[in-house]
Amino acid sequence: MSKGVFVGADVGASRTKVAVLDGEKTLLGYSIRKSGTDFLRTSELCLKEALHMAKVSPSLISACISTGYGRKNVSFRNDSKTEIGCHARGAYHYFPIAATVIDIGGQDNKIIKLDDQGRRLSFKMNRKCAAGTGAFLEEMSFRLDIPLEEMDFLARASEHMVELGSYCTVFSGTEVLEKIRQGAEVADIIKGLFYSVIKRVMEMDSFTDRIVMTGGVVEHNPYIVEMIREITQKDVLIPKHPQLTGAVGAALFAMETAA
Amino acid sequence: MKMGKHMPEEKKTARKEIAAGKTLKKIMADHFHEMDEAAKTGKKKIAWCTSVGPAELLRGMGFLVYFPENHGALLGATRTATEVIPYATAIGYSPDICSYLTSDVGAYLHGTTPLTRAYNIASVPRPDVLVFNTNQCRDVQDWFAWYARELEVPLIGIHTHRDIGPIREYQIQDIAKQTEELVPALEEVSGEKFDMDRFKEAVGLSRRTSELWRECLEAAAAVPSPWTFFDATIHMAPAVVARGTKDAVNYYELLLAELQGRIESGIAAVDGERHRIYWEGMPIWGKLRALSEQFASLKTCVVASTYCNSWIFDQLDPEKPFESMGRAYTELFIVRDEPYKEQYIKECQEKFRFDGILFHDAKTCPNNSNNRYGMPERLSKKLEIPALTINGDLNDLRCYSEEQAKTNIEAFIEQLDER
Numbered sequence: 099m100s101k102g103v104f105v106g107a108d109v110g111a112s113r114t115k116v117a118v119l120d121g122e123k124t125l126l127g128y129s130i131r132k133s134g135t136d137f138l139r140t141s142e143l144c145l146k147e148a149l150h151m152a153k154v155s156p157s158l159i160s161a162c163i164s165t166g167y168g169r170k171n172v173s174f175r176n177d178s179k180t181e182i183g184c185h186a187r188g189a190y191h192y193f194p195i196a197a198t199v200i201d202i203g204g205q206d207n208k209i210i211k212l213d214d215q216g217r218r219l220s221f222k223m224n225r226k227c228a229a230g231t232g233a234f235l236e237e238m239s240f241r242l243d244i245p246l247e248e249m250d251f252l253a254r255a256s257e258h259m260v261e262l263g264s265y266c267t268v269f270s271g272t273e274v275l276e277k278i279r280q281g282a283e284v285a286d287i288i289k290g291l292f293y294s295v296i297k298r299v300m301e302m303d304s305f306t307d308r309i310v311m312t313g314g315v316v317e318h319n320p321y322i323v324e325m326i327r328e329i330t331q332k333d334v335l336i337p338k339h340p341q342l343t344g345a346v347g348a349a350l351f352a353m354e355t356a357a
Numbered sequence: 358m359k360m361g362k363h364m365p366e367e368k369k370t371a372r373k374e375i376a377a378g379k380t381l382k383k384i385m386a387d388h389f390h391e392m393d394e395a396a397k398t399g400k401k402k403i404a405w406c407t408s409v410g411p412a413e414l415l416r417g418m419g420f421l422v423y424f425p426e427n428h429g430a431l432l433g434a435t436r437t438a439t440e441v442i443p444y445a446t447a448i449g450y451s452p453d454i455c456s457y458l459t460s461d462v463g464a465y466l467h468g469t470t471p472l473t474r475a476y477n478i479a480s481v482p483r484p485d486v487l488v489f490n491t492n493q494c495r496d497v498q499d500w501f502a503w504y505a506r507e508l509e510v511p512l513i514g515i516h517t518h519r520d521i522g523p524i525r526e527y528q529i530q531d532i533a534k535q536t537e538e539l540v541p542a543l544e545e546v547s548g549e550k551f552d553m554d555r556f557k558e559a560v561g562l563s564r565r566t567s568e569l570w571r572e573c574l575e576a577a578a579a580v581p582s583p584w585t586f587f588d589a590t591i592h593m594a595p596a597v598v599a600r601g602t603k604d605a606v607n608y609y610e611l612l613l614a615e616l617q618g619r620i621e622s623g624i625a626a627v628d629g630e631r632h633r634i635y636w637e638g639m640p641i642w643g644k645l646r647a648l649s650e651q652f653a654s655l656k657t658c659v660v661a662s663t664y665c666n667s668w669i670f671d672q673l674d675p676e677k678p679f680e681s682m683g684r685a686y687t688e689l690f691i692v693r694d695e696p697y698k699e700q701y702i703k704e705c706q707e708k709f710r711f712d713g714i715l716f717h718d719a720k721t722c723p724n725n726s727n728n729r730y731g732m733p734e735r736l737s738k739k740l741e742i743p744a745l746t747i748n749g750d751l752n753d754l755r756c757y758s759e760e761q762a763k764t765n766i767e768a769f770i771e772q773l774d775e776r
Contacts, residue, residue: 167760182768206761218772220737223765225748 102160103152104356105145106348107175108184109137109168112204112232113314116144117345118152119353123191127152128342137168145174161352165344167205179351181344182208182221188347189310190216192337197308200299201343202315202322204232209303222303227265230298232315234267238291241271242284249288250319256289270294292322296329309334312343372649373626375588377612381595384608388598389476395421396482402547403482405504407497408597409667409689410490411515411536413563413682416601417556418543423482425500426493427598428472429457429752432464433642435471438752450503455496456721456752462503486546488539489514492692494724513542517686522694524687533683553678559601560682561675569609570596571669576616577660578709581625583616586636586659587649588626596668627658632773633710635702636662638717639725639751644759651763655770661709663690663702664725691724698727699736706740713773715766716746720756743776745769 101121108115110133118127129147134140141164149156164172165184172178179187181201185208189199196214201207205228211219224231239246260282264270270291277287295315309332316323317340327334337343395401404420406412408427415422432438438456441463446452448466450459464470465481472478487501487510498514505512515535518528540551570593576583584592592612599605619626634652636659641648652659667690674681690701702714714736716728723729733744747765750756 167764180764180768180771182764183771206764217775220743221768221772222746223761 102158102356103154104349104352105148105159105162105174106184106345106350106352107141107145107162107164107166107169107172108181108342108344108348109133109141109164109166109172110181110204110314110344111167111206112236113341114140114144114166114168115342115345116141116148117342117349118148118154119346119349121353123350123353125339125342125346126154128339128345130341133168137171138173141168141172142174161356163348163352163355165348176352176355179348181206182210182218182223184344184347184351185312186210186212186216186218186221186347187350188343188345189312189337191346191350192343193308193310193335195308196306197310197335198303198305199310199312200305200326202231202295202299202311202313204236204314207231207299207302209299209305211303211306220303224298224302229265229267229270230295232313234270234295235291235315235319237267237271238274241274242287244284244288247318249291250321252285253289253292253319253321256283256285258283258286259293260286260290262290262294292319292325295322296326299326300329305330305332307332311336312340314341317341372587372646372653373624375584375592375612375615377592377608377615380608380611381592384595384599384604386476387604389472389478392421392423392482393476393478402485404543404546405484405487405501407489407493407501409492409686409691410488411539411682411686413559413601413673413678414536414539414556415488415543417559417678418540418547418551419549419555420486420543420547421482422598423484424598425461425481426457426497427594428464428470428481429461430640430642431471431475432460433457433752434645435474436643436754437464437469437471438643439754441467441469442753452721452753454721455494455500456750458496458500458503459721460752461500465504465507483508484510486510486543487512488543490517490686491515492517492686492689494722511542511546513539515539515686517692519692520694521687521692522697524684528687529680529683531683532687533679536682537679557675557678560673560678562603562606563601564671564673564675566596566600566605566609567668567670567673569606569613571671573609573613573616574661574665574669575708576613576620577658579620580633580710581623581627581630582633582658582660583619583624583626585626585649585652586662586665587640587645587652589662589665590640590645593665593668600668600670625658627653627656629656630658632657632712632770634659635705635709635711635714636664636717637702637714637727639664639719639722641717641719641749641757642751643754644749644757647759648766651766655767657770657773659715660711661705663705663727666705667691695730695732699732699739702736703740706742712742712776713769714740714742714744715769716744718746718748720748720750721753722751725751743769743772
């Protein structure tokens with residue numbers, strides 16, 4: 099095994115994540131930034147920051163795999179893999195069990211079923227509509243003028259969840275405004291938004307007994323994980339850094355490439 | 358390992374052109390020019406016909422036959438469909454119904470056709486009669502009905518049975534009778550008496566076309582496959598528009614010889630073929646090249662499809678022309694029940710040895726989207742191979758998210774690699 103480090107760059111529609119692992123698969127450094135419009139530059143900035151955190155120089159990089167929506171726009175990649183493959187690989191690294199991986203990303207939701215060897219048995223992505231993804235919560239945060247980071251706290255305070263019925267993000271926005279006019283509490287609406295995300299995910303596929311959740315939405319809104327646990331009555335696991343799972347998976351693929 | 362240099366956005370993999378394609382172009386050009394000439398001079402009567410309609414009868418009665426569905430596919434392949442669909446939507450035709458219908462009617466309303474650029478033909482040929490068979494869907498009837506009102510042309514047709522399990526004799530006899538009952542109306546339009554010998558000849562040629570088309574498609578059972586589904590969607594045109602003519606028979610003899618030559622020489626359509634896929638559902642006409650190149654870059658050959666198989670009518674028998682047409686148009690995949698369809702695909706897997714199935718869920722074509730009642734899950738279990746569903750449409754590219762589809766396909770091939 100090379101003594102260098104292994105880089106995974108996950109350029110998502112919303113955020114870019116870069117992870118740096120050593121040969122022992124230890125996470126040495128990482129960086130997360132808004133992807134913006136210049137994927138090339140954002141991924142390079144993330145790499146620089148992640149290497150700085152890892153305290154290693156670029157010359158020690160043994161290999162890099164890119165993934166995510168902008169995977170082809172990473173200048174320092176050796177190769178690329180899909181985000182489905184990388185989330186599966188990352189999730190299995192943290193929890194080497196047969197499980198259903200649920201990734202709630204900025205624009206895509208993924209449900210990946212893995213066997214006990216970490217092989218993909220099936221996967222599904224959301225249909226082309228982005229309802230139920232991070233983009234939905236971002237839009238609602240904008241509409242309600244509530245910072246994204248306050249949503250989790252507010253949802254937890256809800257006593258009477260308000261259920262939303264629309265499929266469509268834009269129409270959901272209208273529905274939310276209607277609920278406010280009717281006097282609903284903001285906390286109850288936000289819990290309703292979380293429930294809406296969960297409903298969209300649950301209709302994508304059936305789940306196996308154990309679930310691993312990844313992605314930025316659950317990293318920043320751990321209450322969603324608690325809600326899923328309660329609704330499904332299943333064992334729901336989350337890695338230490340759910341948002342980095344794809345990048346870690348990519349770095350693990352980089353390690354295999356270099357081996 | 359050194360760090361990667363700035364890698365190219367996409368690796369393009371060229372398609373291997375099929376030499377018979379030159380003849381195909383001539384057949385198609387002749388087909389449209391003959392039609393255009395007849396429309397201008399009125400020397401021959403023109404019937405518009407659904408793609409799996411009673412074309413043999415129309416040819417047997419001396420009509421030139423024009424296929425609006427073929428025009429729909431041209432609108433899709435030239436990526437003009439999405440621009441003209443809104444014209445049909447604006448007059449009340451929902452964007453959720455067949456996008457062949459909406460793009461064809463939209464193009465008519467807009468006064469454009471891809472035939473102009475391809476063949477220097479100003480407009481589609483004016484019909485003397487419109488003849489449908491609802492075996493594809495109910496939309497074809499509504500499509501033709503619009504033109505019947507617009508152009509004041511007679512509309513006649515055949516109403517299919519649907520969700521058929523085992524074939525019953527009454528179903529065949531019913532379709533045969535409905536076909537025969539078209540004759541008086543067609544005689545009135547053509548001004549000629551029905552000639553049984555001429556009809557039998559058309560049925561015989563159609564049968565021969567079907568046999569050859571089947572052989573061409575089954576050439577893809579070879580490993581590696583000499584051609585792909587994407588090639589076949591182009592080369593099926595004579596099986597649709599010239600079925601029942603000598604030209605079509607000659608064409609498929611030529612194509613078959615070329616495919617057999619490729620097999621003998623070990624020429625693969627996809628270099629280094631690693632995986633073989635079955636395509637279930639409609640083509641995404643505007644993305645044939647992009648998809649073909651993506652699969653080739655993944656060293657994966659889409660070897661077979663229900664869609665291309667749907668123009669095999671080797672039940673046709675010139676000795677029993679009406680009855681055999683009834684049978685051919687009743688045994689068709691699209692009008693069968695789910696157990697039949699699953700068994701059909703299972704038999705295809707035994708023949709073509711594919712290791713994955715891709716279902717195309719075409720937004721505006723429920724009849725040709727077989728993923729909607731759990732079939733991918735059932736077949737995946739039954740055949741022990743993975744299935745993938747991609748969302749898109751035959752013509753309306755607003756329903757197709759290319760990045761999503763590309764990622765799904767790439768991930769599907771990664772999944773096959775892990776097996």
